[in-house]
Amino acid sequence: MHASWLIPAAMVSGLAWMLGVLLIATQASSEPVGTHYDLYNRILTIAIILLLVTAIGVRRRLARANAAGATAALVLSVGVGVMAAGNLLEFWGAFVAGQPPSATADRLGTEAFWGSTPGFVVFLAGSAVATGALIGGAVRSRRWDGVLPVETLLIGAAGISMSLSTVLWAVSPAAALVPAALFAFGWMTLARATAGHAAAGFQQAASHPAES
Numbered sequence: 001m002h003a004s005w006l007i008p009a010a011m012v013s014g015l016a017w018m019l020g021v022l023l024i025a026t027q028a029s030s031e032p033v034g035t036h037y038d039l040y041n042r043i044l045t046i047a048i049i050l051l052l053v054t055a056i057g058v059r060r061r062l063a064r065a066n067a068a069g070a071t072a073a074l075v076l077s078v079g080v081g082v083m084a085a086g087n088l089l090e091f092w093g094a095f096v097a098g099q100p101p102s103a104t105a106d107r108l109g110t111e112a113f114w115g116s117t118p119g120f121v122v123f124l125a126g127s128a129v130a131t132g133a134l135i136g137g138a139v140r141s142r143r144w145d146g147v148l149p150v151e152t153l154l155i156g157a158a159g160i161s162m163s164l165s166t167v168l169w170a171v172s173p174a175a176a177l178v179p180a181a182l183f184a185f186g187w188m189t190l191a192r193a194t195a196g197h198a199a200a201g202f203q204q205a206a207s208h209p210a211e212s
Contacts, residue, residue, distance in 0.1 A: 017047045022177060025175075032107035058076070083130060090118075135156045
């Protein structure tokens, strides 16, 4: 993935996550959940897949530059991939099976799709892995060229904000907005820092033969 593509990908995926979180918050903050709860969670699938594409791009860019943080980016990709698997099982599995996920089943008073709870657990596990990977990546990013301390802080905060936004969407859209927006900003910061550091590494490597 070319660096010029990585940054827009992070922007789109971060904003897609923020939008998905806010949509779900309009449905999950009531008891029982709203009628569009399942639909908006299926829309969130698109955002998670976009996040996965960006995470893989970050991993590839760091690995090609032999940069610190490549392992954390690999773990991040795995975590986001597990999140996608959990979301797909819980909501798209229910859609294919023609049965509602557990939250909607409670509202309808019907039997829930068997994969709803396992899918939710898988999603939470992936979210925890992604959170840890972003914090680990933030620590590693302190060794990158041109990365400011505030950018390191934003990258680490992105992990916490991602998990926090999924907790607070059950409170209200306003409560979920702040962590969702902070995640989007930190996610874009990760992509920019990755692209900048990798580009600097490639330039240094290219200049060595000329200097010798």
